[in-house]
Amino acid sequence: MGRSFRVSIPQRSFCHLRYRLALVLFIFVLFKQYHLFFIYRKALAAKYSPTELLQFTKEQTWMPDEESAHFQDRLVANRAAWRNLGEGREGKTFVYQDSVIKTFTPGRSPFRNCAPGVTDKVWPTEVPASLYFGGSEHNATSSFHGFLPVQAYFMAVSSASQAEWHLVTPLLKGGNxxxxxxxxxxxxxxxxxxxxxxxxxxxxxxxxxxxxxxxxxxxxxxxxxxxxxxxxxxxxxxxxxxxxxxxHPYHSSLLWRENKQxxxxxxxxxxxxxxxxxxxxxxxxxxxxxxxxxxxxxxxxxxxxxxxxxxxxxxxxxxxxxxxxxxxxxxxxxxxxxxxxxxxxxxxxxxxxxxxxxxxxxxxxxxxxxxxMGEKLARWWALTGLFGVPITTVCGVRYP
CATH class of the missing domain: 1.10.510 (Transferase(Phosphotransferase); domain 1)
Incomplete structure (x- = not known):
């Protein structure tokens, strides 16, 4: 009669093998996370890098005239009468009489541009962009048509007791x-x-x-x-x-391509x-x-x-x-x-x-x-909940 042989492998070897595989898998996941963290941090940094607005000077975009200053004071004094239109990532939108007031809450979305004439002060890109293309309603400062003019822009303390940028444009009753x-x-x-x-x-x-x-x-x-x-x-x-x-670097970034733009x-x-x-x-x-x-x-x-x-x-x-x-x-x-x-x-x-x-x-x-155009996945891998959105804007240079 033939004899059957059984090879016995110690149970301990199987345990060691599982531990090694788990360790290899952990190291792989760690390096993958490390890689995704940096590539998406880079992509978000590109998106939130400043827009080059070299046309602007202190006189064009910073100093309001007397008429717009009075208009601003009247708006702030009647804040209780503002009607809330909605709220988004950047801030809130209100209507008061024939004006739309858009507020920009610090910390919700990075301000990408430096405000000219003020050291270490950033402001929303929408403010200078609207001034350049829409011009001021009080001073004809733009030769472009098809853009909303600016009635006022200022920083004031909001109902949340924090200073916020405000951008005021005419109300178009036809909506969007x-x-x-x-x-x-x-x-x-x-x-x-x-x-x-x-x-x-x-x-x-x-x-x-x-x-x-x-x-x-x-x-x-x-x-x-x-x-x-x-x-x-x-x-x-x-x-x-x-x-x-x-x-702009955003137009060649990973985030831009992933959104199939x-x-x-x-x-x-x-x-x-x-x-x-x-x-x-x-x-x-x-x-x-x-x-x-x-x-x-x-x-x-x-x-x-x-x-x-x-x-x-x-x-x-x-x-x-x-x-x-x-x-x-x-x-x-x-x-x-x-x-x-x-x-x-x-x-x-x-x-x-x-x-x-x-x-x-x-x-x-x-x-x-x-x-x-979404960025939720990018924010997840970039761990913006822990480290915030990467910001490359550096202010502190005064305009002449």
């Missing part, structure tokens, strides 16, 4: 594109009529955006809630807090403006489902405009999109198929078409038109 869509929906119009009515206004907005780009800056946060309605024929670019020069920030602004306009038309229409159904076919003027722009978006300028918009005017025959020299959406964007059939056109169109 989201508000306009709600009102337009009550008219129960088809999307083709809405597009035909508002397309010239959108093209004027593109002209404003082109002026911003020609000055060497990108908006970086164009979306429906940041496009304001002055009247039926004019829309205003608002919320310039994310304004950055074209060469175009490498040319000007083309990125243009596509975000087009997406915002399309969402406005869709959300205003009584037949939104019809637009959703046609969106991936690319046979209507509006969807053709989107897909032809998307196919050549890497360096698309505001002027080029305006020209495309005129070519694809909504008064063209609804079902005429124009040969654009590009692949049809069903061929170029197969995964979106599949997504459309599987989950519903509404959600697929929402995905194609989304403008969200």
């Amino acid at each position: 594109l989201k508000d306009l869509a709600i009102e337009a929906r009550k008219q129960k119009q088809p999307y083709r009529d809405i597009d035909a009515h508002h397309r010239p206004t959108f093209e004027r907005l593109l002209h404003t955006l082109g002026n911003l780009h020609e000055a060497g800056y990108c908006h970086d946060d164009i979306k429906s809630s940041n496009i304001f309605v002055a009247d039926d024929a004019h829309w205003i670019l608002g919320d310039l807090g994310n304004l950055r020069q074209v060469s 175009l490498s040319d920030c000007r083309a990125n602004d243009v596509m975000r403006a087009l997406k915002s306009y399309m969402r406005f038309v869709r959300d205003s229409a009584i037949d939104a489902d019809a637009l959703n159904a046609e969106f991936f076919d690319g046979r209507e003027p509006l969807s053709r405009l989107f897909w032809s722009s998307t196919a050549n978006c890497s360096h698309l300028s505001a002027a080029e999109l305006r020209a495309k918009s005129i070519t694809e005017h909504p008064h063209l025959h609804a079902n005429s198929m124009v040969k654009t020299g590009i692949l049809l959406p069903a061929q170029s964007y197969t995964w979106l078409s599949i997504f459309s059939r599987r989950w519903g056109r509404h959600y697929a169109v929402n995905h194609a038109l989304q403008t969200r």
Whole structure:
């Protein structure tokens, strides 16, 4: 009879092996966290680095005149009458009479720029950016159009007993594109009529955006809630807090790429403006489902405009999109198929078409038109809860 042999491995060896594997895994995770910590700290530092605003001098942006000083005093004296509009990461927004007052709470979001003429004082980028592009309502200091003028800007103690920056601009009672869509929906119009009515206004907005780009800056946060309605024929670019020069390091950062933004920030602004306009038309229409159904076919003027722009978006300028918009005017025959020299959406964007059939056109169109830019994951890996957001702004140099 043959003998069977059993190899006996001590239980202790298995324990040692598990401990070693656990140690190796722990070291790997530690180094991975260490790596992610530094790359996301770097990405956030790029995002919150200053915008170069070399045009500003102490006289242009710091000293209010007598009229604006009286206006400021009246605002502060009537703080109890301010109506709260909302609250965001940077601070709060209020309405008082014909003015919108935006406050910036220290510590919520880093102030990226140094205030000229004052040592060691930082202020929100939106203040000097609004002054440059919108000018002062009391002094005509800007040659740009399509931006909100500044009624006042000052630092004052808020209801929370801390000093906060305040930026005051005129109240546009038409609200933003989201508000306009709600009102337009009550008219129960088809999307083709809405597009035909508002397309010239959108093209004027593109002209404003082109002026911003020609000055060497990108908006970086164009979306429906940041496009304001002055009247039926004019829309205003608002919320310039994310304004950055074209060469700003954020535009080549990991955070920018992870949010799938175009490498040319000007083309990125243009596509975000087009997406915002399309969402406005869709959300205003009584037949939104019809637009959703046609969106991936690319046979209507509006969807053709989107897909032809998307196919050549890497360096698309505001002027080029305006020209495309005129070519694809909504008064063209609804079902005429124009040969654009590009692949049809069903061929170029197969995964979106599949997504459309599987989950519903509404959600697929929402995905194609989304403008969200997040940084929650970056903040998590960068441990901003423990170490804060990395800040590279260094103040202390006085303007001559």
